[in-house]
Amino acid sequence: MRRLGYACFGWFVVAFCLLFLAGPVRSDEKVVKLRYATFSPPMSGLAALSDQWCKEVEKRSNGKVKISFHPGGSLAPANQSYEAAVRGITDISLSATQWTAGRFPMSELIHLPLGVKSAFQGTNLINAWFKEFKPKEFDDTKVLYLFASGPSHFMTLKQLSSINDLKGLKIRAAGDTSKIVAAMGAVPVSVPIGDAYEAFQRGICEGVLLSAETLKSFRWGDLLRGLQINDGIGAVNALMVVMNKKKWDSLPPDIQKIIEEVSQEWIERTGKGWDEIDKEATEYGESKGLKVVRISKEEESVTAQKVKPLLDAYVGNMKNLGLPGEETLKFAIDYIKAHP
Template identity: 35%
Template sequence: MTASILAQTSSPVPQTSNPEAQASSPVPQTSNPEAQASSPAPEAESSEPQKDSPVPQKDDPVMTEPCQLTYSIFFPAEHGQCKAAIAWAKQVELRTNGQVKITVFPGGKLTDAKQCYDGVVRGKSDIGMSCFAYTRDRFPVMEAVDLPLGYPNGLVATRVVNAFYQQVNPRELSDVKVMYLHAHGPGLLHTNKPVQYLPDLYQMKIRSTGLSAKIIEALGAIPVAMPQGDTYKSLQKGIVAGTFGPMEVLKGWRQAEVIRYSTNCKQIGYTTAMFVVMNRTKWSSLPKNIQETITIVNQEWSDVHGLAWDALDDQGRDFSIQNKNFIFELSDKEVEKWKKAIEQVMYHYLDKTQVKTYRVKPILIAYIN
C-alpha cells in the first residue's frame, strides 16, 4: 500500500491555477513572537461568471439569496495555511458565481483547535479546520496517518491522508461532510540542547501531541501536550526543552527564536493530519450543482495545502539558519537505533485499532510496511 500510494503522489495533479508557484511567493512577517509566518496562498481567478459550473437540477433547493457560511480556523490570519484556506473560500465564491460566500474566522475566534470539530457538528461554525490529534482518541482510524512512517514532505503526506480516507471511509467522520484533508511535512526535533544521539533525549521535556507524544515517550523523553500557540512562551520560559514538529514551526510560529538546535530525524518523520469539514445539515441544504462545484474545488485544494506546507518548511529552515541555529543529521547507525525505539508505537497502535476497527488492520499494516 505504501509503495502504491507514494507512487501516486509523484504523478502530477491538474490544478485550476498554479499552486506550486503560489506556494513559493514570500509574504511579509509580523514582529510579534506569537504571530505567524505567512506563506504561500493561491489567488482566486478572474471574477467573471464560471461557464463550466454544474447546471442546477429541477429538484434542487432554490437559492433566493447567497448562502452565507462561517469557517473556523485555529491558524492565525498571517499563517500560510490560513491564507490557503481563504483562497479556497474565495475560489468557492467565484466558481459558484457568488451564490456561496464564506467568512473565515482565523486564530480560533469561533472555536479553538480542540473544539473545532465539535463546533462544526453542533453548528457553531459551518466549516472548520483543525488537527485530528488535538482531540485525543476521537479519531483512532485517522490517527494511522500520524504514525512515524518517514514522510519525505508535506505534499506526499497530504496525498497519503486523502487516499487513506477515501479507501477506508471511517465512521468516525460520518457526522460531518469532509471537504478535504491535508498534512504537514516530516516532524523533527527542535531543542535548546544538542540531540545527536538517542541518550541525549533522556528525560527531556518535549512539546508533542497525539501519536507524536507516543513517539517522544518511546525515544526516552517526556511528552508535554500543548497547542502550537502556547509553545513559544513555554520554550522561552524553559517549561519544555524542545518541540516535535515540522520545520514550518520555526518561522510559522517563530520558534527558531527560542531554540538552538534541530535534529533531522526525517527517517522516522511523523505527520499531523488535518481536516477541513462542513456541517452535514448545512451541506445537505445546498443545491446539488453547488455541491458539485465545491467538490471540484476541494479536489484541487488539498494539493495547494500540501505544496504550501513544503514552502513553509523551506522558509522555516532558512529562518532558523538566519537565527544562527544548528541542524544535526543523524548517522546511519543512529537512525537504526531511533527506528528500533519507535517500533513499539507501531505495534501498540495496531493492537488498539484492531479492537475498534479490525477491518482496516490489513490496510494499516500495508502503510506501515
C-alpha cells in the same frame, strides 16, 4: 403638450418596470453565507492556503457564496475546532485528528512513525487511505478534504547532535506524538499550541516535535536553536477541512459541486504548499540561529527500533476495537514504498 406628458409618463413606467425586474435577486439565487474557522495564525502560510480556498469558492460561484474567514482560533479554539463544526458553531473547520483523543482511532495510523518524507507524500497517503477504508469516525461531518503536515522534527532550545541528547528533555507534544517523544527517551509535556512560545520562554518545555512550519507561523524560530532531521521517525499530523452536515445538506447542488471541485484541487495544492512553507520556515529559523542536523543512518536504524512498538500497539488497539489495523498499516507502508 398633454400627449408629450403621457409619453414621458409611459417611458417612466417602462423604465421602472425594467429596473424592478432586473434588481431583486431571485429567491433561488440568495447568497450563501459560510463561516470558516482555523487555528492557524492569521499571517501563517497555512492560513493563506485556507483563505485562498475561500476566495476560489467565492469566485467560481459568481458571488453566490460568501465565506467569512476566522484564523487564529478566534471562532473556535484548536482543540474544539472539530466539535465546533459538528455543532454548527462554525460551518467549516480546519482541525487535526489528534486533538480529540479517541475520536479518530483509525486515523492514528497517519501519526505513526511510518517514515513519511514530505507533506505531499503524507497528503496523498491520507487521501488514498480515506478512499480505500472509508472510516466511519468522520461520519458526523462532511469531509471536504484531508491533508498532512510536513514530517515532525525534534526542535529544541539547544542544539542537539545525536538522538541520545533527547534523553530527559521536556518536549511539547499532543496526542499520539507524545508516544514518539516517550519512545525516544524524552518527556512529553501537554501544552496548547498557542501557549508553547511562553512555555519555551519559561522553561516548561525545552523543545517540540512538530513540522518546521511552526518555526515561522508561531515564531518559535526566535527561540529554538536545534532541529534534528530523522527519517527513522517520519511522522506527520493528519489534518482535515470539514463542514457541518446540516449546512452541507442545505446547499444547492451547484454550490456543493463547486466546493467539492475546489477541495479536490486543494489536496495537491496544500500538500505541495506545506512543503514550501516548511522550507521557508526552516530558513527563517536558520536566520535566527537555528542549526539543522541530519542524524546518521545508524541512528535512524536505532530510532526505527525504538518506535516499532508503537506500530504494533496500533494494530493491537484496532483489533480490540474491531477495526482493520493490520490492513491499514500494511496499506500505508506499501503506499509509501510505491510513492517515494
